[in-house]
Amino acid sequence: MMKVLDHLEEWLISFLMGAATLIIFAAVLHRYASGVPIPGVQDWMLGLNFSWAQELCIIMFVWMAKFGAAYGVRTGIHVGVDVLINRLNERTRAKFIIFGLLAGAAFTAIVGTLGATFVWENGAHQAIFKLFGLGTGDLPEGPTTPDLEMPTWIVYSAVPLGSYLMCFRFLQVTWGFVRTGELPHHDQSKVEGIEDVADVAPPDLHPQAKDQK
Amino acid sequence: MNTFLIFALLVALMLTGMPISISLGLTVLSFLFFLTQVPIESVALKLFTGIEKFEIMAIPFFILAGNFLTHGGVAKRMILFATSMVGHFHGGLGLAGVLACALFAAVSGSSPATVVAIGAILLPAMVRAGFPKRFGAGVITTSGALGILIPPSIVMVMYSVSTNTSVGALFMAGIIPGIVLATMLGMTTWYRARSNNYPRQPKVSWAGRLKAFRDSFWGLALIVIVMGGIYSGLFTPTEAAAMSAVWAFIAAVFIYKDLSLKDVPRVLLASANMSAMLLYIITNAMLFSFLMTHENIPQAMADGMLGTGVGLIGFLLIANILLLAAGNFMEPSSIVLILAPILFPIAMKLGIDPVHFGILMVVNMEVGMCHPPVGLNLYVASGITKMGITELTVATWPWLLTMLVFLVLVTYYPPLSTWLPQQLGMITAVR
Numbered sequence: 028m029m030k031v032l033d034h035l036e037e038w039l040i041s042f043l044m045g046a047a048t049l050i051i052f053a054a055v056l057h058r059y060a061s062g063v064p065i066p067g068v069q070d071w072m073l074g075l076n077f078s079w080a081q082e083l084c085i086i087m088f089v090w091m092a093k094f095g096a097a098y099g100v101r102t103g104i105h106v107g108v109d110v111l112i113n114r115l116n117e118r119t120r121a122k123f124i125i126f127g128l129l130a131g132a133a134f135t136a137i138v139g140t141l142g143a144t145f146v147w148e149n150g151a152h153q154a155i156f157k158l159f160g161l162g163t164g165d166l167p168e169g170p171t172t173p174d175l176e177m178p179t180w181i182v183y184s185a186v187p188l189g190s191y192l193m194c195f196r197f198l199q200v201t202w203g204f205v206r207t208g209e210l211p212h213h214d215q216s217k218v219e220g221i222e223d224v225a226d227v228a229p230p231d232l233h234p235q236a237k238d239q240k
Numbered sequence: 241m242n243t244f245l246i247f248a249l250l251v252a253l254m255l256t257g258m259p260i261s262i263s264l265g266l267t268v269l270s271f272l273f274f275l276t277q278v279p280i281e282s283v284a285l286k287l288f289t290g291i292e293k294f295e296i297m298a299i300p301f302f303i304l305a306g307n308f309l310t311h312g313g314v315a316k317r318m319i320l321f322a323t324s325m326v327g328h329f330h331g332g333l334g335l336a337g338v339l340a341c342a343l344f345a346a347v348s349g350s351s352p353a354t355v356v357a358i359g360a361i362l363l364p365a366m367v368r369a370g371f372p373k374r375f376g377a378g379v380i381t382t383s384g385a386l387g388i389l390i391p392p393s394i395v396m397v398m399y400s401v402s403t404n405t406s407v408g409a410l411f412m413a414g415i416i417p418g419i420v421l422a423t424m425l426g427m428t429t430w431y432r433a434r435s436n437n438y439p440r441q442p443k444v445s446w447a448g449r450l451k452a453f454r455d456s457f458w459g460l461a462l463i464v465i466v467m468g469g470i471y472s473g474l475f476t477p478t479e480a481a482a483m484s485a486v487w488a489f490i491a492a493v494f495i496y497k498d499l500s501l502k503d504v505p506r507v508l509l510a511s512a513n514m515s516a517m518l519l520y521i522i523t524n525a526m527l528f529s530f531l532m533t534h535e536n537i538p539q540a541m542a543d544g545m546l547g548t549g550v551g552l553i554g555f556l557l558i559a560n561i562l563l564l565a566a567g568n569f570m571e572p573s574s575i576v577l578i579l580a581p582i583l584f585p586i587a588m589k590l591g592i593d594p595v596h597f598g599i600l601m602v603v604n605m606e607v608g609m610c611h612p613p614v615g616l617n618l619y620v621a622s623g624i625t626k627m628g629i630t631e632l633t634v635a636t637w638p639w640l641l642t643m644l645v646f647l648v649l650v651t652y653y654p655p656l657s658t659w660l661p662q663q664l665g666m667i668t669a670v671r
Binding site: 040041042043054055085088092104105109110130133134138 | 253254255256257258259260261262263265266269280283285287291292293294296297300301304474475478479482483485486504505508509511512513514515516517519520523568569570571613614
């Protein structure tokens, strides 16, 4: 169950990252390619409309940011000022760490709730009641985004969903710390794909020099 | 009073070691809740709209591009090219390190990434060639800082977001100071190497140099795409960032083939992780600057500062000291996001050019990255060389001193940063 959530989270943010890049790339290509007069192709190109690309890219990145922030709690990438607490003794330091983690959980829970209220009042209420055939009464329909004309409550639901997930991750990390005394640590100096330096064969730094002899 | 309360709360929360983004957010929430009538619901909306700007989206794209370049063999070819050009001087590989860092900085927007990309390959090679480990580590740690000065630069995007300065103009403004700093670091390297008689590489023929240039062409072309694209107006900075990400992907996977397709999801995930962290700080910093504006703090501070009769020179000195001090506790993105909104209005009132002030902040951040306790470059370099932080700090001092001299130059000689964007007509001349 946890594994599914973990993978879903990783898959979602990787996908958003890649897809947003491709969309902007396509939009830029389209802008210049549609100026090239190739019979037939140009008309087809001009028929395509990429004006929504920018908005979609922003939405995708905001979603990526919210869920990625939750993933970041799990990987320990959110850095703080630890200069002071690292000088304290082990027990006091542990207390500060737990305080920090719980503060994170509290903040994200509050923000999640604020976000949920906002989303609910801005169209989610009306839309969901309508979906299930409940009386919507005089509830107004929520606003939509300018280019995609997507209901904003769907777009903004990244805030409550992402924040609650982040809250959950903070609690998870706290629990892990209390039990094992270990924190996820993001090692800036370790880079994916580069093995321990000693194992890497050095590149030949002057291949041309040999040719001349 | 309120000003004091806000900052006391922020500093207290930060010192407990919780993530900077969380301490910013909590400060805003508690202040709004206890001391003002601002409807707290407005905070929720701010959390979304805070980063709803297309300019900010350049950050994830540049991070993605940087990751593809780091893993994809571009750095290796740049090092070979740099070595073929300057390897035969005193301290050859060290100079090549400075040049390679400058080249890599011109395609990547982050300092630690530059240290990793160049250092991981060059440092072992330098040790093997007979350089002391400390010399190599010192060169790479400080030259890597060029990553945020030579465009593209993530820190510059942060500054432009929090002060509404043009990203394009900032990028152009970074070019000349970047070249000057690279030259100064190179001179320090050369001088140290000559007095200690470090080894030199054999001289490479022009044919060899041409070959090395052709090999690294795909990486070097990115410089033209990003800077040329932004300057000519073909792309906005964000679009240029997206183009460079796609270009870097193609170069790494299909041309150099140092990265296979199945590594791509991992690179995407690592980039998403890093960008989400930065975007999260940005959102919360936006909340914080909303609070400050609401409480009129920047304005009050500006008036207070001007009231004390501190002139231009005095203010720049104070700003430098404040930024350098902050560099002891936080990493650059947070410093820029928190301090730029405070210092910027004062700088404007004193008639300082926004672009010049941006470059000044960036150079301060560079220095902060190279000294303990939080200098990220140091930690990255220590990870590569397996040297202790203290030893590494001692190793970097000649270059760090060079950087401080450069900082004074940038601070008190504005044309260094504003001349090029003025010539290109991207900013108007200062009064």
